[in-house]
Amino acid sequence: MANRLMDALGIKGYRVTLERSIITDSLQKVEPHFTAEGLYRFLQKRRSRVSLATIYRTLSALTQMRLIKKFDFGEGTYRYELNITNGNKDTHHHHLVCVKCGKLIDFESDFFPQLNHLAEKLSQEHRFIIIDHELTLFGYCKQCASD
Numbered sequence: 001m002a003n004r005l006m007d008a009l010g011i012k013g014y015r016v017t018l019e020r021s022i023i024t025d026s027l028q029k030v031e032p033h034f035t036a037e038g039l040y041r042f043l044q045k046r047r048s049r050v051s052l053a054t055i056y057r058t059l060s061a062l063t064q065m066r067l068i069k070k071f072d073f074g075e076g077t078y079r080y081e082l083n084i085t086n087g088n089k090d091t092h093h094h095h096l097v098c099v100k101c102g103k104l105i106d107f108e109s110d111f112f113p114q115l116n117h118l119a120e121k122l123s124q125e126h127r128f129i130i131i132d133h134e135l136t137l138f139g140y141c142k143q144c145a146s147d
């Protein structure tokens with residue numbers, strides 16, 4: 001998948017520097033919902049000398065190209081996730097977020113026909129071309145609810 005990401009960057013005319021290739025390569029190895037700071041610590045542990053500023057700039061460029069998704073789960077920092085199809089497996093999914101411990105649960109939701117129906121309706125009503133959507137549900141996880 002690393003190569004797929006690099007290919008996508010090349011196609012989009014993105015200048016691939018050594019630092020950027022270190023960052024994109026690490027995106028498949030770092031935890032799935034990473035922060036810029038988390039990625040920085042991950043790279044430091046591997047003795048990669050990439051500055052936090054370069055990480056921010058690269059993540060911002062990758063977000064603009066829609067190769068990664070940026071989320072605000074109300075933690076005061078952004079989380080990022082790869083948004084590139086891995087083989088036949090679609091990466092599209094949504095999130096349950098525990099507001100107490102920050103636990104994140106991925107779920108697939110496009111079995112919600114009503115969601116697609118709503119999207120179609122809004123698209124027609126506002127002549128708005130919908131290219132993607134996000135759904136985040138906030139609450140308490142099993143552990144936190146029983147405390």
Ligand SMILES: [Zn+2]
Nearest residue numbers: 098101141144
């Ligand atoms: Zn929790």
Ligand SMILES: [Zn+2]
Nearest residue numbers: 033081095106
């Ligand atoms: Zn996720």
Ligand SMILES: [Zn+2]
Nearest residue numbers: 092093109110
């Ligand atoms: Zn969806």
